[in-house]
Amino acid sequence: MRVLLLSFLACLFILSCNDSKKDNETTQNKKEPIVYDMYEPSEMALLMNEMYAHNLKIKQDILDGKMPAEFPLEFLKIHSAELTKAKDRNATFESFSKLFIQTEKEIFNQASTQPIEERFNNAVNVCISCHQTNCTGPIPRIKKLLIK
Ligand code: HEC
Incomplete structure (x- = not known):
């Protein structure tokens, strides 16, 4: 479980410098904020x-x-x-x-x-x-x- 969570977080970090972030941004307001609470x-x-x-x-x-x-x-x-x-x-x-x-x-x-x-x-x-x-x-x- 812990490993899963860590790899999930790792993915988010990688995303921060990735083009896909841009797509997320435009829809950010409509999406549930849960993911953003976890992103450090x-x-x-x-x-x-x-x-x-x-x-x-x-x-x-x-x-x-x-x-x-x-x-x-x-x-x-x-x-x-x-x-x-x-x-x-x-x-x-x-x-x-x-x-x-x-x-x-x-x-x-x-x-x-x-x-x-x-x-x-x-x-x-x-x-x-x-x-x-x-x-x-x-x-x-x-x-x-x-x-x-
Ligand atoms: C010396 C290199 C450098 C300069 C100059 C620089 N950046 Fe960055 N920027 C980076 C790096 C490296 C990251 C990734 C940081 C990280 O993930 O720890 C980043 C990340 C970002 C991000 C994404 C932050 C996030 O939420 O993940 C934005 C937006 C950004 N920079 C905007 C700017 C703006 C605007 C300027 C100028 C005013 C600027 N950068 C100048 C290297 C630079």
């Missing part, structure tokens, strides 16, 4: 969802003509948050996370002469590039953050 996302998955929500807000601010106020310091957790698969924290991950923090900080650089939309899209493109290396599932969702 990693620190990194939680941070990623936070980063998604925060960047969505930044995008809206930019579209409304407001300047985003401050670089969200919690994003720095990307350097330490525990991943679902610990081995994913490799050299590629480290260099993309550094690049991501740099480009995200640029959004808040008031001295920059580059248009804010471009700076925002640069950061989102780093999200996408890192995801292309090992976690392709959320990419279609992340692309929706881009300012057209």
